[in-house]
Amino acid sequence: MPDGRVEAFSQIASVALAEPGTRDPELKYVQGFLQRFGYLGGNSFTPGAVDEKTTEALMKYQERNAVPSTGSFDELTRDAMTSARCALPDLDSGVEFSARCAWPKRALTYAFDVDSTDTTGTPEFEAVRNSLRTWAAAVQLTFTEVTSEADPDILIGWRPANDPDHSMVGGTLAHADFPPDCGVVTTNLPKPVHFDDTEHVWSIGAAANAFDVETVALHELGHILGLQHSNVNGAVMFPTVSSNSTLRVLQPDDVAGVQQLYP
Structure with missing residues (x-):
């Protein structure tokens, strides 16, 4: 796009669809997204693979983002992940909550x-x-x-x-x-x-x-x-x-x- 404008998460857009158990080095971009927004923690997963932890993270992402919960990196999930969004995480180290805290003054x-x-x-x-x-x-x-x-x-x-x-x-x-x-x-x-x-x-x-x-x-x-x-x-x-x-x-x-x- 002109003037430095970019498509959202373009690297994820080119990753092949993957079911649980799939190995593909390009899946690192999907796992990086899941880490960035609070779904996938630390080093608890196998890079480049839809392993158990990645499957769980995908399911949690799908549940929270109006996508059928399959645990696969499917087309609807790829579409959701390549949508423009807020930079703050959805979860705090995998923990869900809707209200964080309030200002002490009004x-x-x-x-x-x-x-x-x-x-x-x-x-x-x-x-x-x-x-x-x-x-x-x-x-x-x-x-x-x-x-x-x-x-x-x-x-x-x-x-x-x-x-x-x-x-x-x-x-x-x-x-x-x-x-x-x-x-x-x-x-x-x-x-x-x-x-x-x-x-x-x-x-x-x-x-x-x-x-x-x-x-x-x-x-x-x-x-x-x-x-x-x-x-x-x-x-x-x-x-x-x-x-x-x-x-x-x-x-x-x-x-x-x-x-x-x-x-």
Whole structure:
């Protein structure tokens, strides 16, 4: 694709389909994906083989990503794995949970720094503000915009794919972090909401081969509030996002999760 844009997880797209017991060196890309997103741990598996641990990891991935649970690297699984998605893991060392932890306060501050190269002006900032308003309407939280020099709780911006605090290389759209007591990216403030401005095109609204800022921001801000990925296909907190589409309304699963954290 032009201008450095890439297809999501293109190495996985070329891996041959494989049933349990299959050996193929190219399966290392599938296993790397499963490791990256929390399904396959450490050195407990045989590289390049759909062994018992890899089969279990594939089944767990399939169960959480609206794919029939076969334990095989089949066509539907390959399609799911080559969809653009959030850079944060789905599981924490194989453990499932939907709500991680909450902020100890109900009034948060945020700031913007680097804007996207894909837009004229900064309409992407207003798209993020809209996402903040959506979450604030669901729970008793307030978000106040400040300057980046004012020690905000959340710092929002567009970064290279190889963002040093959390890599987005290879088909992930963005990353955030969880509240201070349970972060996985940093233990310090401000908490990041970073969009990959190298490998993807950003739009305001649905546009061919581009991703709607407000849709992705709504998802990433759910992490900032303490929500993990959902296994409910169609929820804002489901890990994958389609180009040329919008999802700007919280779904029942999203509302239930955030109201559990902030009753």
